Amino acid sequence: MTEQKSTNNTVSLWTLVSLIIGSTVGAGIFALPQNAASVAAPGAMLIGWAIAGIGMLSIAFVFQVLALRKPHLDSGVYSYVRAGLGDFVGFASAWGYWLGSVIAQVGYATLFFSTLGHYIPFFSTENRWTSGIAVSILTWVIFFMLTRGIQQAALMNVVTTVAKILPILAFIILVAFLGFSWDKFTLDIWGRNGGSGSVMDQIKAFMLFTVWTFIGVEGASVYSKQSRTRRDVGRATVIGFFSVLALLVTVTTLSFGVMTQEELAGLSDNSLAAVLEHVVGPWGGALVSLGLMFSVLGAYVSWQMLCAEPILLMGIDGLLPARFGRVNRAGAPVAAQLVSTIVIQICVVVFFMNEATYSFMVQLATIMYMLPYVFSALYLVLLATRGRGMTHPHAGTRFDDxxxxxxxxxxxxxxxxxxxxxxxxxxxxxxxDPRYLLLGCLLVVPGLIPYVWTRIKSGDRIFNTFEWVVVALVILGSCYAIYGLTSGTLSFA
Structure with a gap:
């Protein structure tokens, strides 16, 4: 495939790199020391990062390759899944990605207010409902802002990006020179004494946290049409990816050289601040906490805006009622934003009532995010082996091969x-953990109602044979989830 010049070559290589770093480095890195230590020792952690590095880079390249091979598919990540595997699997992927974003919103807010509660007891973890009410108010205020077409200003993006990167760099420099101990890092490097299970068990448990920290790494492929050359997209993906990977591996490695695995596992969600505070005192923790709150607040606004995007696109594409694909005079998709905000509010109530942890929300959101990843990879394999996806009801139109x-x-x-x-x-x-898979199935089921209703109204075939198999598996998993929730063997905690 020869290199192609873009007709609108305005996005440079380093702009693409900054887009990847800005969209990928978010709240996850601030909770990473505790998340990693809760499931893995240092040795298993490093192996986990090596596997994640290869796997997530391949996923990033999947979207880059698909953007090159299918430039006419412009309805976001889920359009590749729909083109390759049909309407329902495409819908389920978009629905899952949307719900993952919704759950991530609640996780962001939980982390923000738990950090704030460290300094203002009114929002401490003991006052969960205070934080829940504050999250609800913040969510609806942002909704009303977005319905008026108000988006983040460029200045806010710059401030939040700088505010989250500088404390991380300060953490790395200060801990590397003042707090890291190789003896402590290697004290129980394979977790023989920590009760974390075998090395393979530790690696498996660690993997979902690594995916969460890499969400957004496919960002450069979104701008492939505007890049100066197609080759820049590949270069930016590699440079941005390894820059992010270096930050993540350095932060976790240094943390294990400051505190033991048991000590790290017992920290709060904002564990990056706690580790730096352990090294330099309270001012270090305050510095990282300030960066975290800026980062999370910026992410909360932008992701609530992006939450509406899958619903909007499915409304435009006819997978959901057409009203969800409409925008108001200000260009805001009010119906899509409203349903997203309502579901965020429901999740706030459910998760806070059941005392769900940040870790739980991260892993459940990650499972939902994985749906378009796995199906997009499958589509690329089908393209490379048979030249096309599975039989699609709209073959010959916008979803041809x-x-x-x-x-x-x-x-x-x-x-x-x-x-x-x-x-x-x-x-x-x-x-x-199987409970996240079962709960993920349960979360997909409500989407069947508007999907089936839309198909019946439009006169389209509801499911083909392959889709019936997928639906049966989803319903079976959701039945197990309902049984687990009612019997107490499955929980949100």
Whole structure:
């Protein structure tokens, strides 16, 4: 495949790199020391990062390759899934990605107010309902802002990006020179005495946290049409990815050299601040906490705006009622934003009533995010092996299998990328705690109601044979989830 010049070549290589770093480095890194130590010792953690590095890079390249091979698919990440595997699987992926964003919103808010509660007891973890009410108010205030077409100003994006990167860099420098102890890092490097299970069990448990920290790494592919050259997209993906990976691995490695695994596992959600406070005193914790609150607040506003995007696109594409695809005079998708805000509010009530932890919300959201990842990887494998996806009801229109001519060598490379990403994605589902898979199935089921109603109203076939199998598996999993919740064997905690 030859390099192509863009007709609107305004986005430079380093702008693409900054987009990846800005969208990927979020709240996850601030909770990473505690998250990692709660399931893995230092040795298993490093192996987990190596696996995650290969797997997540392959997923990032899946979206880059699909953007090159299918430039006419412009309805976001889920459009590849819909083109390759049909309407319902595409819908389920978009629905899952949307719910993952909704759950992530509640996780962001929980982390924000728990950090604030460290300094203002009114919002401490003992006063969960105070934080719950504050989250609800914040959510609805942002909703009314967004309905008026108000988006984040460029200045706010700059401030929040700088505010989260500087404390992380300060953490790395101060801990590396003042607090890291190699003896402490290697004291129980494989977790033999920590009760974390075998090394493989530790790696499996650690993997979902790694995915959470990489959400957004496919960002450069979104701007492939505006890049100066297509090659810049690949370069930016590699540079941005390894920059983020270096930050994540450095933060977790240094943390294990400051405190033991048991001590790290007992920290609060904002564990990055606690580790730096352990090294330099209270001012270090305050510095990181301030950066975290700026970062999370900026992410909360932007992600609430983005939460509406999958609903808007599915309304436009006819997978949900058309009203969800409409915008008001200010250009805001009010119906999509309203339903997203209502579901965020429901999640706040459910999670706070059941005392769900930040860790629980992260892992459940990650499972939902994985749906478009695994199916997009499968689509690339199908393209590379048979030249097309599965039979699609709209073949011949916008979801045909036309695209640029691909050389045999490029096709082999694409097959390798897709296969690695698919194996990695499936292994993540295998490694996940089964309760997150069951709850994920349960969360997909409500989406069947508007989907089926829309299909009946439009006169389209509801499900094909392959989709019936998928629906049956989803319903079976949701039945197990309902039984677990009612019997007490499954919980939100």
């Amino acid at each position: 036309s695209g640029p001519v691909v050389s045999a060598s490029d096709n082999r490379r694409h097959l390798l990328i897709g296969a690695v990403a698919l194996v990695y994605s499936l292994w993540l589902f295998y490694a996940a």
